[in-house]
Structures are given as C-alpha cells and as structure tokens.
Amino acid sequence: MKDGFLRVAAATPEVRVADPAFNARSIEDVLKRADADGVRLLVLPELCLTAYTCGDLFLQQSLLAAAQEALRELVRFSAGLELLFFVGLPWERGAKLCNVTAAVQGGRLLALYPKQNIPNYGEFYEARHFVPGPRKAEPEPFFDGGQTYDVPFGTDILLRCPDVPGLTAAAEVCEDLWVPDPPSVRHAAAGATVLVNASASDETTGKDIYRRQLVSAQSARLLCAYLYADAGEGESSTDLVFAGHDLICENGTLLAESARFRTGMTTADIDLGRLVSERRRMTTFRADAAGYATAEFRLKPMTLALRRFVDPAPFVPHDKADRDRRCEEILSIQSMGLKKRLAHTGAKTAVLGVSGGLDSTLALLVTARAFDLLGLPRAGILAVTMPCFGTTGRTYRNACELARRLGCTLREIGIGSAVTGHLADIGHDPDRRDVTYENAQARERTQVLMDLANQQGGLVIGTGDMSELALGWATYNGDHMSMYAVNCSVPKTLVRHLVRWCADVSADPALSAVLLDVLDTPVSPELLPPADGDISQKTEELVGPYELHDFFLYHVLRCGCPPAKVYRLAKLAFAGRYPDGTILKWLRSFYRRFFAQQFKRSCIPDGPKVGSVALSPRGDLRMPSDASAALWLRELDLL
Numbered sequence: 143m144k145d146g147f148l149r150v151a152a153a154t155p156e157v158r159v160a161d162p163a164f165n166a167r168s169i170e171d172v173l174k175r176a177d178a179d180g181v182r183l184l185v186l187p188e189l190c191l192t193a194y195t196c197g198d199l200f201l202q203q204s205l206l207a208a209a210q211e212a213l214r215e216l217v218r219f220s221a222g223l224e225l226l227f228f229v230g231l232p233w234e235r236g237a238k239l240c241n242v243t244a245a246v247q248g249g250r251l252l253a254l255y256p257k258q259n260i261p262n263y264g265e266f267y268e269a270r271h272f273v274p275g276p277r278k279a280e281p282e283p284f285f286d287g288g289q290t291y292d293v294p295f296g297t298d299i300l301l302r303c304p305d306v307p308g309l310t311a312a313a314e315v316c317e318d319l320w321v322p323d324p325p326s327v328r329h330a331a332a333g334a335t336v337l338v339n340a341s342a343s344d345e346t347t348g349k350d351i352y353r354r355q356l357v358s359a360q361s362a363r364l365l366c367a368y369l370y371a372d373a374g375e376g377e378s379s380t381d382l383v384f385a386g387h388d389l390i391c392e393n394g395t396l397l398a399e400s401a402r403f404r405t406g407m408t409t410a411d412i413d414l415g416r417l418v419s420e421r422r423r424m425t426t427f428r429a430d431a432a433g434y435a436t437a438e439f440r441l442k443p444m445t446l447a448l449r450r451f452v453d454p455a456p457f458v459p460h461d462k463a464d465r466d467r468r469c470e471e472i473l474s475i476q477s478m479g480l481k482k483r484l485a486h487t488g489a490k491t492a493v494l495g496v497s498g499g500l501d502s503t504l505a506l507l508v509t510a511r512a513f514d515l516l517g518l519p520r521a522g523i524l525a526v527t528m529p530c531f532g533t534t535g536r537t538y539r540n541a542c543e544l545a546r547r548l549g550c551t552l553r554e555i556g557i558g559s560a561v562t563g564h565l566a567d568i569g570h571d572p573d574r575r576d577v578t579y580e581n582a583q584a585r586e587r588t589q590v591l592m593d594l595a596n597q598q599g600g601l602v603i604g605t606g607d608m609s610e611l612a613l614g615w616a617t618y619n620g621d622h623m624s625m626y627a628v629n630c631s632v633p634k635t636l637v638r639h640l641v642r643w644c645a646d647v648s649a650d651p652a653l654s655a656v657l658l659d660v661l662d663t664p665v666s667p668e669l670l671p672p673a674d675g676d677i678s679q680k681t682e683e684l685v686g687p688y689e690l691h692d693f694f695l696y697h698v699l700r701c702g703c704p705p706a707k708v709y710r711l712a713k714l715a716f717a718g719r720y721p722d723g724t725i726l727k728w729l730r731s732f733y734r735r736f737f738a739q740q741f742k743r744s745c746i747p748d749g750p751k752v753g754s755v756a757l758s759p760r761g762d763l764r765m766p767s768d769a770s771a772a773l774w775l776r777e778l779d780l781l
Contacts, residue, residue: 144444144445144446145415146413146415146416146418147413147414147450148182148306148336148412149182149446150181150183150369150390150411150412151176151179151184151185151390151407151408152185152338152369152370152371152407152408153407154371154372154375154386154404154405155186155187155190156405157375157377159196159377160199161193162191162192162208162212163208165190165191165192165212166212166216169190169216169229173216173219173220173225173227174223176409177225179409182224182226183225183338183369184225184226184228185227185313185369185371186230187373187386188230188243188316188340188341189231189232190373191209191212191230191231192205193376194230195342195378197378198270201239201271206232210231213244214285216229217246217251217286218249218287220246220248220249221249223248224441225247225441226245226301226311226439227246227247228243228245228246229244229246230242230243230244230315230340232271233256235275238273239272240272241257241260242256242257242275242295243255243257245311248439251284251286252301253295253301253437254295255299255313256276256296256315257274257317258274258314258315258325259274260273260317261317265344265381265382266317275295275297276295277296277297277298277325278296279295279296279297279298279299280294296435297314297325297328298325298328298332298433298434299312299437300312300332300333300436301437301439302436302437302439304438304440305440305441305443306414307414307415308335308414308415308417308418309414312326312329312332312336313337313338313339314326314329314337314338316341316343318339319341326339326366326368328430330365331430332431333429334366335366335367335414336414337360337367337368338370339368340371341370342377343373343384344382344384345403350385350387353370357370358391358395359394365393365420365421365424365427366417367393367412368389368390369389369390370387370388370390371388372384372386372388372389375403375404376405385402385403386400387400388400392416397410397411409449410449410450411450413701415702415703416702416703419701419702448710454693454715454719455635455689455692455693456693456700457636457692457696457753457755458639465639472636472753473507473511474511476628476632476750477512477515478750479628479750480628480750481515481516483626484513484601485516489600489601490522490599491524493526493594493595493602494506494509494523494524494526495528496525497537498537498660499663500641500661501605501606501610503657504605504632504637504640505603505604505629506544506545507641508603508629509523510523510550521549521550523550523551524594524600525541525548525550525552525553526554526590526594527541527553527554527555528554528555528587529557529558530556530557530587531558531561531583532583532670533672536659537663540656540659540660542554543652543656544656544657544660553594555590557583557586557590560586561586564582564586565579565582570582581618584616584620585617587620587621588602588617588620588621588624591624595625602625603625603628604623604624604628604630605624605628606621606622606624606627606629606630607633607634607637608630608631608634609635609691611630612735612736613691613736614735614742614743622742622746623747624747626747627748627749630746630749630750630757631751631757631758632752633753634665634692636753638661641660641661642657644657645661665688685731686728686731687720687728690716690725691732693711693715693716694708694712694732697711698736699755699762704774704777705774705778705781706777706781709725709726709729709778712729726781730775733771733774734775737769737771737774740769741767743757743758743765744759744765746759
C-alpha cells in the first residue's frame with residue numbers, strides 16, 4: 143500500500159449448484175491464497191455461495207438457511223485474514239428474496255449490497271425469484287453465533303479505510319452495470335475509488351469483447367478501479383455456460399484479465415494515488431455523497447514488490463499499429479493548427495531555421511503538410527540554414543538536402559561574423575565559451591528569422607519541443623521564440639517516432655535516407671566548435687537522457703506523483719538500463735530545472751496541444767514563475 147498502490151483481485155472459485163457448504167470451503171481456499179499473496183481487496187461472483195443457476199431452488203428454505211450459515215462461516219474465517227472481500231448469496235428480507243453481495247472483513251459483515259436491476263429477458267428470469275433492494279441503506283440484523291448486530295442493507299453504502307489514503311469501495315451486482323444509469327455512477331460521485339461487480343454473465347459468441355469494453359469504459363468515465371468477477375465452472379450447464387471472465391481495469395486501462403473457461407484468481411496492483419489525482423484535476427467530477435451510509439474497515443499498512451507494468455515510454459504506444467495511427471494523428475493536428483494560423487494571417491510564406499536536427503526536421507515536415515492542405519506551393523517555405531561556430535558538415539548537409547527533397551526554398555546565411563561583431567560590441571572575449579557565447583548565436587538566428595519573415599510577409603515557425611520547454615533547454619528570446627510553435631506539446635521521445643514514421647511512409651527514397659540519418663545524429667544545439675569535425679556538445683550528456691525526463695514529466699504532470707513515487711516507478715521502468723543513483727541524479731535535475739525555468743514557459747508562443755500533457759500557460763500549466771522547488775527537493779533528499 144506504499145505510494146498509493148493496492149493489490150486487488152477478482153476470483154472465480156469452483157462451485158457446486160445448491161451446495162453452500164462446499165462453496166464456502168472453496169471460497170476459503172481462494173481467500174487464503176489471496177491473503178498470502180498480499181491481496182487486500184477481492185471480489186467473488188454473483189450468488190457464488192449457492193451458485194447462480196439454482197433456479198427455483200432459491201425458493202427452498204433449506205438452501206437459504208444453508209447460504210446464511212455459509213456466510214457466517216466465511217465471516218468467522220475472515221477474522222484471521224487481512225483483506226476485504228465481497229461474496230454473493232440470496233438474502234431473505236420481509237418474505238422476499240434479494241440478490242446481494244456481502245462485504246466482509248476482519249471477522250465482521252460490513253454491508254449488504256442488493257441488486258437493483260433484475261433482468262427478466264432472454265435467458266434471464268431473475269424476477270421469478272428476486273426483487274430489487276432499497277437504495278438507501280437500512281439496518282438489517284445479522285445473527286452470528288452468540289452475537290447479533292445491525293448491518294447496513296442497501297445500494298448506497300461506502301466502505302472507507304482510514305489506513306489507506308484514497309481507498310473507498312462500493313459494489314454493484316452484474317446487470318447493474320449493463321443498464322443506462324448504473325449504481326456505480328452514484329458510488330463514484332459519492333467518493334468510491336474502487337468499484338466491484340459480482341457477476342454471473344453467461345458466455346455467448348463475442349460477449350467477452352463487449353464485456354471487456356464495458357468494464358474498461360466504466361472505469362474510464364468514473365476515474366476508478368473496477369473489479370469484475372464472473373461465474374464459471376461448476377454452474378449448471380442445463381441451458382448456459384459460464385466462462386469465469388474476470389477483469390480488473392483502472393481509468394480505462396485493462397490491468398489484468400483471466401483466461402476464460404477456467405477457475406482461478408486474477409490480481410493487479412491498482413494506483414489509488416493516480417485515481418485521486420485525476421479526480422482532483424477534473425473539476426467536472428463533482429462529489430455528492432448525500433444519502434450514503436458509511437462503514438469503516440481497517441487494513442495494516444504494508445509494502446509489496448509492485449506487480450504492475452510501468453511503461454518506460456508513456457508518450458509512445460508500443461503496438462506498431464497504434465503508434466502509426468498516433469503519428470498520423472499528431473502530424474494532422476500540428477499541420478491543421480498551422481494551416482489555420484497561415485490562413486488567418488494571410489501569410490503565403492513560412493520561415494524556419496533548419497539545423498539538421500530532429501526538431502527542425504519535424505517542424506519542416508509539418509509545415510510542408512500545412513502548405514499542401516492550403517494548396518500553396520512549397521517554394522513558399524523558406525528553410526534557412528545558419529551555420530556558425532558549432533555547425534558540423536553532417537548536420538549542414540542534412541538540413542540542405544531535407545529542404546531540397548521537400549521542395550522548399552533553401553537559403554544559407556552564415557552568422558559567424560555577425561555573432562563575432564556582436565560579442566565585440568558587448569566586450570565579450572570570443573575565447574570565453576560560456577552561456578553568453580552560446581546564447582548570442584541562438585538569438586542571432588532568431589533575429590535573422592524574424593527579419594526574414596517581416597521581409598517576406600511570412601511567419602516564423604517554432605521548432606522547439608515540449609521536453610525542451612519542461613527543462614528550459616532553450617535560449618530566452620532565442621529559439622524559445624517564434625510566431626507559431628508546431629512542436630510545443632510533442633515530447634522528444636515522440637519526435638523521434640514521428641520522424642521515423644515519415645521516413646517509413648515516404649515515397650521518396652532519398653528523403654527517407656535523409657530522415658534516417660537525422661535520426662542517427664546525436665541531439666545537440668551545436669553551439670560549441672566541433673571536435674575533429676564531430677559534434678562536441680551532446681545535449682543528453684548535459685541535461686540527462688530525454689527518455690528519463692519524459693518519464694518524469696508524464697508522472698509529475700499527468701499523474702500528480704510525488705518525487706518518491708516517481709523515483710520508485712522509474713526504477714521499475716528502467717531496471718537494468720540506468721543505475722538507481724543515475725535516475726535519482728536526473729530526477730533532482732528535472733525538478734530543479736522544471737521550477738527554475740517556468741519563466742520561459744510563461745510567455746511561449748501559440749501552438750497546438752496534441753496529447754494529455756502540455757505546458758501552455760493558456761491551457762494546461764498555470765504555474766508561478768517564482769515558485770520554490772524546496773519542498774520537492776527535500777523529499778528527494780530523504781531518498
């Protein structure tokens with residue numbers, strides 16, 4: 143439960159129809175295995191203490207009494223376990239039967255959730271036996287050996303755990319999820335972060351696809367973890383077959399899924415901290431717990447080895463088909479944004495500085511797309527190469543060839559003499575290769591581009607990416623500035639894949655060859671003289687690996703993770719690739735730079751948002767330029 147993670151499970155035990163004693167023993171075996179595995183919340187299928195397919199046997203008093211006794215046995219058994227579990231059974235109340243899911247923990251029955259929506263169509267005829275239970279919780283006596291106590295009986299009940307921040311659970315039963323207004327919607331609005339569904343969903347062709355989509359979508363719209371336990375082997379096959387299709391989803395992501403047509407347990411580690419962060423961020427997720435009863439349960443804090451895939455490249459899809467679709471989509475967003483700006487201003491010329499690096503390459507490809515969309519000749523794209531002290535032959539050749547292959551107008555303007563003259567004007571020794579020496583080149587290039595745009599009646603297209611903005615790796619009023627910034631919300635790890643995709647789909651082999659060579663070139667601002675003709679200034683040696691910084695950026699901004707949690711996740715994601723000390727070093731650098739460089743982000747040019755993380759002060763990040771990083775750095779010191 144450290145860092146907001148909680149191990150949960152959905153299980154399908156072996157059952158016998160109308161044999162609660164056998165079913166209770168089978169469930170106890172599942173509970174023992176779950177407890178030993180560190181599971182702290184578990185859901186079992188609908189009516190699993192009797193089996194779902196008892197038919198008219200539900201009307202037999204003997205079966206109802208045996209189910210109650212089986213529940214009492216499980217309640218007593220739970221006293222030696224450290225988990226909350228949900229189990230289904232028929233419950234007689236006021237001479238009527240309800241289909242309920244019982245919540246049990248620590249030797250007590252905590253709540254009884256009755257099914258609200260009773261299906262009576264197709265293969266289902268539950269209305270023959272059951273009635274809907276009340277929404278508002280009512281006291282229900284529970285007889286357990288020598289004691290009797292009241293248990294809340296109703297749909298609107300929350301189970302809160304004060305020991306685990308963010309853990310509030312609630313339940314619904316099978317059909318309740320499949321209706322237009324599921325109880326889980328109210329549960330989530332009332333504060334439930336973990337929703338469970340005790341289900342008996344028979345298997346028909348293709349139903350598993352819809353079931354998976356339904357559970358995943360519900361977890362996404364409710365910003366919750368959703369656990370779905372399905373009836374399986376042992377149910378009567380007189381007319382139906384049940385496959386035990388268990389699912390665990392979190393905020394739209396399928397974390398774990400059982401193989402069908404088998405019994406067993408499916409586990410996953412959910413991230414309560416991220417769910418709470420998402421709800422905190424979304425102002426339209428309104429809380430309303432009016433009318434809800436609350437029961438508390440206790441869990442002992444514990445730390446487990448995290449059983450969860452941590453993606454080292456959260457901005458980049460791993461599946462090639464998804465990645466290709468994403469690349470096409472992002473390029474379309476970028477080019478459509480630029481198309482609108484060019485059309486609005488009436489500009490027929492776009493001016494870009496091309497360096498032979500990744501970012502300017504992507505910006506030029508986007509600009510060519512935008513001109514094609516407008517029906518403008520690509521000759522109106524003025525690609526300017528401005529060699530200076532650090533330019534190498536490789537990047538120079540790639541910049542020139544790229545412009546030619548795309549049909550742009552190429553112009554070369556050497557800025558060496560202008561920068562040398564400027565340094566002389568301000569009394570700066572050119573042999574002193576400090577930040578003034580470097581930034582003078584970046585600002586001279588920007589001045590050239592701005593003046594050319596004025597001269598041509600065009601727009602300067604920015605090339606810098608989101609990762610550079612996050613780290614402040616840009617010269618203020620140099621490459622930091624443009625008239626429209628097409629790459630401003632594209633992280634560096636994704637820039638590489640966008641350029642790769644353009645190389646793969648290009649019909650021009652020569653253009654593909656240039657793009658591939660750009661991809662193979664080290665990332666560099668090329669502001670210091672080359673060493674024996676090679677790039678001497680490699681960005682990732684100075685500010686750290688971009689794959690680490692993009693990982694940090696995603697988990698800090700998108701997931702709201704504190705430093706210790708980011709560090710823990712990074713160690714898992716990059717195990718075997720970076721030593722822990724290296725990760726911690728660059729994480730500290732990330733926080734320091736992210737806070738110190740906000741002043742640059744506070745005045746960035748317009749540009750299109752393409753993903754769920756962006757840094758625009760007009761959109762996603764309203765952060766004071768003088769905020770202190772001390773709180774976050776102190777937490778890193780404790781590591």
